[in-house]
Amino acid sequence: MCFKLVSGPSPNLWLGQFDIFPKEIFVHGISTRHGGVSGQPWSSLNLGLHVGDKAEDVIENRQLFCSSLGINGEKAVTCQQVHGEQIARVTAEKRGAGFRDIADAVPETDALITNEPDVPLMLFFADCTPILLADPVRRAVGLAHGGWKGTLRSIAAKTVAAMQREFGCRPENMLAAIGPSIGSCCYQVGSEVAAQFEAAFPGFASQILLKEADNIRLDLQRANTLQLQEAGLRASNIAASHVCTACNNSQFFSYRADKGKTGRIAAIIGVK
Numbered sequence: 001m002c003f004k005l006v007s008g009p010s011p012n013l014w015l016g017q018f019d020i021f022p023k024e025i026f027v028h029g030i031s032t033r034h035g036g037v038s039g040q041p042w043s044s045l046n047l048g049l050h051v052g053d054k055a056e057d058v059i060e061n062r063q064l065f066c067s068s069l070g071i072n073g074e075k076a077v078t079c080q081q082v083h084g085e086q087i088a089r090v091t092a093e094k095r096g097a098g099f100r101d102i103a104d105a106v107p108e109t110d111a112l113i114t115n116e117p118d119v120p121l122m123l124f125f126a127d128c129t130p131i132l133l134a135d136p137v138r139r140a141v142g143l144a145h146g147g148w149k150g151t152l153r154s155i156a157a158k159t160v161a162a163m164q165r166e167f168g169c170r171p172e173n174m175l176a177a178i179g180p181s182i183g184s185c186c187y188q189v190g191s192e193v194a195a196q197f198e199a200a201f202p203g204f205a206s207q208i209l210l211k212e213a214d215n216i217r218l219d220l221q222r223a224n225t226l227q228l229q230e231a232g233l234r235a236s237n238i239a240a241s242h243v244c245t246a247c248n249n250s251q252f253f254s255y256r257a258d259k260g261k262t263g264r265i266a267a268i269i270g271v272k
C-alpha cells in the first residue's frame, strides 16, 4: 500500500503518508479532517484561512498538524492558490508566509519549490489534486495544486520543469506522490471541459475521460500521473493515492460532497 493513514501523536489526529519518500531526507504528510478544534462546518482540522472559519482555530489546527510531523508550523510557506499555473521558488526568507494571515502568503501561485532544508511547503485542498515532488539527489522538493484548471495547464509537468531549471534535478531521479482528490467515480464534467482536455492531451484523453452515454467523468489523478510520466518520471517513482475525497468524505474535506461549505486539508513536504 503506497498511501496509508497513520495516527499522529495527538488524540484522533490521523495523517496520510506515502512510503515513496525517504524519511531520512524528507518530511511530508497529508492531513485529514480529524483532530482539530474548528466547529461545524469546518470540523474539525480545517487548515484553510480563506473559508470563513475563525483564524485562531485555523492557526491552532495548523500548529497541531505541523507539530504531529515534527515541523515548526511557523516555518511553513503557503501561497494564495488561484487555479493558475504560477510556480514560485522559495527560500528561508519566506518562512511563515501566510501561516497566520493569508495576506502574507506568496501571491497568486499554485506551486512552490525549494532546495533549502527546513522550509516546508504547505498547500490546501478540498477535492483538487495535491502533487508532491522530491529529488533525493539534489535534495529539492515541490508541491502543486492541480484542480481541473491546473491539470489542464500541466502544472505538475511545469513544476518538474521548474525543479530541473532551478535545481538541476533530473526527472529520472524524482519521486512523486498524488494525494487524495475527487476521484473519477465522483467527478462529472461538462462537454466543454472534456473538449479542452481532448485538445490539450490528444495522446491520453481516452485514458482520463470516462464516457458513458451523456455522462463524462474526469480522472485527475490519472491525468497528473500521465503528465509526470511524460515529463520524464519513471512510472515506478509515482505513487498515486487512489483515494477519492468525496467517497471518503468522513476522512477528508470535499467541496462537492460537502456542497461548498467545508474546510481544507493540507499537503506538506520539506527537505529535512
Ligand SMILES: [Zn+2]
Binding pocket: 182, 183, 184, 185, 186, 244, 245, 246, 247, 248
Ligand atoms: Zn468517489
